[in-house]
Amino acid sequence: MSSTVEELREIYANNQKKFLEDYFRFLSFQSVSTDPAFTPDVLACAEWLTDYIQSIGFTVEKWPTSGYPVIFAQNLEAGPDQPTLLIYNHYDVQPVDPVNEWSTPPFQPSIRNGEVYARGAEDNKGQCMYVLHALKVLKERKGRFPINIKLCIEGEEESGSRGLAETLTDPSRQEKLKADYLAIVDMGLRDKDTPAVTLGVRGITALEISVQGSKTDLHSGSHGGIVYNPLRALVQMLSRLWKENGEVAVPGFYDDVVELSPQEKDLVALDFDSEKYQAMFGALPTGGERAFSALERAWIRPTIEINGIGGGYSGPGMKTVIPAKASVKISCRLVPNQDPDVIGPLVAQFLKEQAPEGIQVVVPFSRGGGKAVRANPNSPVVKAFAQAYEELFHKPCERIFEGGSIPIATQLTEVCGGDVILLGFGLPDDQIHAPNEHFGIDRLEKGFIVMTRALELLEN
């Protein structure tokens, strides 16, 4: 009861028009979870998705949370002799700023050179869509799924997964989420021609701090030299986060880091093409710790990055002001055994200690985030997906890591209780989290084929 790649290509071609319509509809929802202004759009997106999954043949439950609902769906018709696979996706997207750098409106999908441009085109609506199309076709062709399937699609991945985190502490929800395998379909390949499965993601903790020097903004002529400018304080405090060699200077930051074993390292494709990277991003690989190679720095070492600074006047022309306040958003990427609830406060405390006299520091926002995740490279689910990729690409499937984070992945893996795999069809230049995010129509087809084949391969 297995399909060939050629059969699946033909089926996809026959359905492509309808599949693209579904996808464009999904992309048209402004499901930005980080900004409360978009609440109605996020909820409308959840509603549409629930109906869609029901129409494929699932029993769907919309689990309410303190934030946006978690969509849970299951179909266990394959029976107790077959394994159960839990598939994770998310229906929320990143903000679109700076919106004027988009060539076409972010919520009106547009096709150029075979790529679909829209916020969420890749992350994660594109990847969610080909999963659903694979399931739809499997069900239509054979009347039932080859294995038992559960879906968990959350609406707060881009804002910290708080709702799903709450859900995962509820015993009745935990029971429902149990499975033999967990596939987190939010990943990518290193390049379009090289198949890969992802054996780990970094964790994350994020914080915001603000500094204040006076009650109100002050004239930089009358007060310049008297008061301590909060922007001066902030740049000085932030500059001390790193040593000259690129190491993070916060005491204790590396204490809990577990290094990759030599055997694990041997499995991983750590080769890095600096010229290709520069051509793609216009950037040199000069950041991070000097003692490690580029991909070690991105995959298996923790980092601190400044994600935004606000303070004073940054509009047209000049304004000779000493601002009352300034603020910064920071995020740290974490590796196995680092605890976000330890690292976040450690960084906040370090910054507080750097503040000069006359500057007050407030940490309005500090969040646990999520721990790093590592997969078992020898599990059946890793082997099935790797084989599916190899059938499609006719070449060996790489084992890679991802520097980004899926904050909820550790907790979800624990609750699921099965072997985890991370995978997907993202590419490094998809511009996720940036203007002009895009995803290839060819990759919708490839994702469809790999998902279909892997599910068939997991059947006993």
Next chain:
Amino acid sequence: MSSTVEELREIYANNQKKFLEDYFRFLSFQSVSTDPAFTPDVLACAEWLTDYIQSIGFTVEKWPTSGYPVIFAQNLEAGPDQPTLLIYNHYDVQPVDPVNEWSTPPFQPSIRNGEVYARGAEDNKGQCMYVLHALKVLKERKGRFPINIKLCIEGEEESGSRGLAETLTDPSRQEKLKADYLAIVDMGLRDKDTPAVTLGVRGITALEISVQGSKTDLHSGSHGGIVYNPLRALVQMLSRLWKENGEVAVPGFYDDVVELSPQEKDLVALDFDSEKYQAMFGALPTGGERAFSALERAWIRPTIEINGIGGGYSGPGMKTVIPAKASVKISCRLVPNQDPDVIGPLVAQFLKEQAPEGIQVVVPFSRGGGKAVRANPNSPVVKAFAQAYEELFHKPCERIFEGGSIPIATQLTEVCGGDVILLGFGLPDDQIHAPNEHFGIDRLEKGFIVMTRALELLEN
């Protein structure tokens, strides 16, 4: 032919209603010169002001420039035996950001507790208004002015005085601006009960620099550790602008500084009440060079201040981005003998040299600004105004400095060829350049009285 303070008080009371109407009309123009969006408002303000000055009895010329017109007016009916005073004001104002921190709309003047709240209430429309009211009353009462009067009111003080700077290089304009004395009415007192004239202002040079690390914004998970974050580069570069002791670290920054002589220093009121300052601004006097007192740091020492930083995401929630670019606005306050055309490029060059590998630095904006100004403390015009202040306040008139800048003042003083004085009725908590700028109705009256009396005292 001289008036007593009491007579002038009575005249003011009889005219106050009309005077406030004029003032409110003047304040209603959104004459923000730094932002091209306000061009029609700035021009309408110039038009209204021209008509107003004409109605007082002046011959008015609106001198076109590359930016906004300079309003020049003269009345020489006092004749060649009387001295000529050139009075300087400006009709443009600062931007209003952050506009949501204003209690009432910035261009709809509103009175609370005897203070008028509006952008420009003090800087400089309030100060311009009492000058014009003094002239109007002098003319109405005696049929002519006691001395010859010239007015020079520009519309680009808050954006660098480029138009007036051009004007001052034109020989025919130079001829018209010649006078025995120059009064720059854009200054203040240290507190409302202590009369003061200002013997100097600092110069200024402003620059903007931007740093770029990649073609587009990058995901801080996938790329964090690989690239050099432009925000990290920027905070590191900026943090090196100062030494630990508060001195500016840019080589050559202090080379041309001329110190105040001990005799000059003795004249100046350098006492500073740290508790009062803290109560007023909620700020400690912990900025600037440790080796100097607070008012020395604000009045007679140069500074570098960061006026604004922009880069990455600073909206609600988090966005895990490494921005492609970041930028900073910087201004330096200068003291006598420092050349803005030397200091600006010096600071820009220093910052460029601090950039790490992988970060490009662009200086899109670097402007000459203006040199510092120092008055002759023994000139007739300083003596006349000091006496007028003493008649009104019944106490000795302080000699002070101002840390802010009037970029055009040096060049205007040179063209005028006479003795300069700087004066006005600003107070330290007027919130100029900040939200909720305000000016007292009592100070409109005091300004009117001091202007009237000083002009009478200058008559031979």
